Amino acid sequence: TGRQERVRATRKARGHAALSGRFAELARLLSDKKVHLALGLARRWAADRPDDVLAWVALGRALRAAGRPVDAVRAWGSLLDLHPSRADIRRFAGDLLQQTSVGRALARDTFAEAVRQRPDHASGYIQLAVAQAQQGDIPAALATLRRARRVHRRRGRNRRGVARTIDKLSWVLAGAWTAAHPKELDTVTEAAGWLVPDERPTKLLLLTWETDANDVDLHVFDKRDSHSFFRRQSGAGGRLVGDVTRGYGPELFASRQRSPRRVLVHYYRRGPMGYGLGQVAGIEHVGGGQLRFSHRPFVAMRDHAWVNLGWM
Numbered sequence: 001t002g003r004q005e006r007v008r009a010t011r012k013a014r015g016h017a018a019l020s021g022r023f024a025e026l027a028r029l030l031s032d033k034k035v036h037l038a039l040g041l042a043r044r045w046a047a048d049r050p051d052d053v054l055a056w057v058a059l060g061r062a063l064r065a066a067g068r069p070v071d072a073v074r075a076w077g078s079l080l081d082l083h084p085s086r087a088d089i090r091r092f093a094g095d096l097l098q099q100t101s102v103g104r105a106l107a108r109d110t111f112a113e114a115v116r117q118r119p120d121h122a123s124g125y126i127q128l129a130v131a132q133a134q135q136g137d138i139p140a141a142l143a144t145l146r147r148a149r150r151v152h153r154r155r156g157r158n159r160r161g162v163a164r165t166i167d168k169l170s171w172v173l174a175g176a177w178t179a180a181h182p183k184e185l186d187t188v189t190e191a192a193g194w195l196v197p198d199e200r201p202t203k204l205l206l207l208t209w210e211t212d213a214n215d216v217d218l219h220v221f222d223k224r225d226s227h228s229f230f231r232r233q234s235g236a237g238g239r240l241v242g243d244v245t246r247g248y249g250p251e252l253f254a255s256r257q258r259s260p261r262r263v264l265v266h267y268y269r270r271g272p273m274g275y276g277l278g279q280v281a282g283i284e285h286v287g288g289g290q291l292r293f294s295h296r297p298f299v300a301m302r303d304h305a306w307v308n309l310g311w312m
Helices: 002-015 021-031 035-048 053-065 069-082 087-097 101-117 122-134 138-155 159-180 182-191
Strands: 202-209 216-221 238-240 251-255 262-267 276-287 290-300 305-311
Touching: 002 216, 002 262, 002 305, 021 035, 021 053, 035 053, 053 069, 053 087, 069 087, 069 101, 087 101, 087 122, 087 276, 087 290, 101 122, 122 138, 122 159, 122 202, 122 276, 122 290, 138 159, 138 182, 159 182, 159 202, 159 251, 159 276, 159 290, 202 216, 202 262, 216 238, 216 251, 216 276, 262 276, 262 290, 290 305
Parallel strands: none
Antiparallel strands: 202 251, 202 276, 216 262, 238 251, 262 305, 276 290
């Protein structure tokens, strides 16, 4: 049954915990509301290992929990100084930065640079488009997705699933814009590559990750424990648009129902860095052109890790 599947998945998330070592300790302290202790641990970690990506990720997380978003942005921005030519690190830094309003302009810039560095990664265009849309620049987002469609058609992997994700996101963003600006229908549909805008309320959950040649799976449950995943794409009041199995994503769950979903991610292999990085972004058109965004970046430090991202 759906409830049994949900119980098994959440038990796996506990039994195959994604975090270990200092990061697991920091997460425990934050869960227990011991923010001061978590901040001290993260500061010591960054001081001891200033070249460690996870140390700066952890420090930013602790600073944000302490109500210091500007300092969190500085910590996460350090990732760009450490690895300026690594598109995967740039994209994950953008995932982190999007969590705070003060970091969103920098997130958009770093996604754009990641696209320039790795134009063959479809996920980079999609992350850039989401950042542009969150800043209210939907025409730019649609142009980015149109470019992604053109580039991916020539040299992309998992072409069908990725193309369907690009199209679905384009329909929803174009629909939100035309619902708010009906006189600009022709301009927006042209920017979207003449796709028909979808103005109906829609909830999207978008998974991306930063490991090549690796399968990461999105699992979505609704409150009745209906389950959508790669083996049963219809479920949880919606549908999984595609199953990408060879690195980076994206995978997209789409639904007409606005109710929250329980979201879990199964990360099969950490890859050569020794850890995996990723995000599930929520994009919701609530109607009338109003868009809402949420971001849940995650770290996986073990093979076959299950990450429980809670309700989105």
